[in-house]
Amino acid sequence: xxxxxxxxxxxxxxxxxxxxxxxxxxxxxxxxxxxxxxxxxxxxxxxxxxxxxxxxxxxxxxxxxxxxxxxxxxxxxxxxxxxxxxxxxxxxxxxxxxxxxxxxxxxxxxxxxxxxxxxxxxxxxxxxxxxxxxxxxxxxxxxxxxxxxxxxxxxxxxxxxxxxxxxxxxxxxxxxxxxxxxxxxxxxxxxxxxxxxxxxxxxxxxxxxxxxxxxxxxxxxxxxxxxxxxxxxxxxxxxxxxxxxxxxxxxxxxxxxxxxxxxxxxxxxxxxxxxxxxxxxxxxxxxxxxxxxxxxxxxxxxxxxxxxxxxxxxxxxxxxxxxxxxxxxxxxxxxxxxxxxxxxxxxxxxxxxxxxxxxxxxxxxxxxxxxxxxxxxxxxxxxxxxxxxxxxxxxxxxxxxxxxxxx
Numbered sequence: 001x002x003x004x005x006x007x008x009x010x011x012x013x014x015x016x017x018x019x020x021x022x023x024x025x026x027x028x029x030x031x032x033x034x035x036x037x038x039x040x041x042x043x044x045x046x047x048x049x050x051x052x053x054x055x056x057x058x059x060x061x062x063x064x065x066x067x068x069x070x071x072x073x074x075x076x077x078x079x080x081x082x083x084x085x086x087x088x089x090x091x092x093x094x095x096x097x098x099x100x101x102x103x104x105x106x107x108x109x110x111x112x113x114x115x116x117x118x119x120x121x122x123x124x125x126x127x128x129x130x131x132x133x134x135x136x137x138x139x140x141x142x143x144x145x146x147x148x149x150x151x152x153x154x155x156x157x158x159x160x161x162x163x164x165x166x167x168x169x170x171x172x173x174x175x176x177x178x179x180x181x182x183x184x185x186x187x188x189x190x191x192x193x194x195x196x197x198x199x200x201x202x203x204x205x206x207x208x209x210x211x212x213x214x215x216x217x218x219x220x221x222x223x224x225x226x227x228x229x230x231x232x233x234x235x236x237x238x239x240x241x242x243x244x245x246x247x248x249x250x251x252x253x254x255x256x257x258x259x260x261x262x263x264x265x266x267x268x269x270x271x272x273x274x275x276x277x278x279x280x281x282x283x284x285x286x287x288x289x290x291x292x293x294x295x296x297x298x299x300x301x302x303x304x305x306x307x308x309x310x311x312x313x314x315x316x317x318x319x320x321x322x323x324x325x326x327x328x329x330x331x332x333x334x335x336x337x338x339x340x341x342x343x344x345x346x347x348x349x350x351x352x353x354x355x356x357x358x359x360x361x362x363x364x365x366x367x368x369x370x371x372x373x374x375x376x377x378x379x380x381x382x383x384x385x386x387x388x389x390x391x392x393x394x395x396x397x398x399x400x401x402x403x404x405x406x407x
Contacts, residue, residue, distance in 0.1 A: 071403030080399040093379035093392025118182030122151040141183040147190040148172040164210040171205025188239030196226035200252040214264035218287030231287040247289040261339035262317045270308040299327035319387035323355040351378040370404040
């Protein structure tokens with residue numbers, strides 16, 4: 001599979017309305033201006049310890065400022081210079097810029113190690129790579145090839161010894177070992193999704209997400225190009241993958257992102273191409289996923305004009321939120337039947353253009369949205385009683401913001 005689909009995905013709207021954002025963060029340049037290990041600006045305070053990093057939030061809130069890391073495209077016109085450094089007030093949601101960590105190219109998706117000491121970034125380029133950054137002093141620990149094109153997602157296995165990544169452009173998933181320092185070793189496995197037929201309008205496989213199920217025994221890879229979710233087992237000694245099952249979404253759905261209900265028996269799948277979501281039953285025994293009927297996103301713009309990006313579930317499993325690119329909104333669902341149902345409640349304007357990524361703060365009290373086209377990060381207070389979203393101040397300007405990771 002060539003990289004044409006990756007290029008289309010990557011730059012869709014990336015050049016729009018970024019002039020104001022381009023000057024938002026000062027740059028901390030590596031020594032000699034080369035892409036050597038980066039360091040924080042002298043004025044930037046060290047990041048606070050991580051209190052929790054689960055997508056659903058739920059950790060105890062910190063009373064002081066918390067770190068916020070922002071992913072971007074460094075090779076896009078008007079893009080960033082590296083990973084954006086910022087902090088946020090966990091009570092008000094106000095974001096303050098601290099500079100840029102250079103030496104990391106096209107860091108479009110970010111994920112922390114469970115121990116809170118290391119941050120990992122994809123390098124979403126034709127020759128894809130993943131990079132490790134030590135959080136205590138913001139030192140780049142090095143990069144490793146993913147063996148594919150356009151890596152767009154990565155996650156750390158709960159045991160903390162393996163990094164999982166998805167190559168969108170070449171439709172493959174990769175595994176890298178993590179040593180005691182947080183640095184990455186050479187790739188231990190690479191699996192190309194080549195057996196399933198491409199979905200309507202797709203040219204081939206496009207792996208978009210690679211995550212571990214709550215049971216810890218199975219890994220799920222979401223492939224947008226073949227309308228398939230693959231289930232693997234990971235050999236935790238060798239770092240190799242064995243496929244155990246696969247689930248097919250309806251043709252042309254374009255599954256992009258999956259998130260689990262806290263109880264671990266159901267998951268929710270955001271379908272990028274047909275503007276739907278689906279509730280999935282999950283069997284922890286064999287890792288088999290069963291994809292349910294497609295449901296509305298509430299965006300109401302018609303097929304082809306809205307593209308769901310990411311879906312999150314609150315730590316108590318009561319509400320789910322979906323980012324809508326095109327409609328530029330966040331859909332709120334009530335989770336029913338112990339996770340087996342989603343009931344559409346409403347949509348809220350995201351306050352930016354093309355929300356690519358959303359994330360909860362560790363305590364679940366704030367929701368952050370990275371808006372790619374407007375080059376902004378918007379923040380919402382999450383009402384723990386009814387799930388309502390309330391804007392938290394003005395948008396924060398950040399060039400081609402494609403990922404916002406609050407720690």
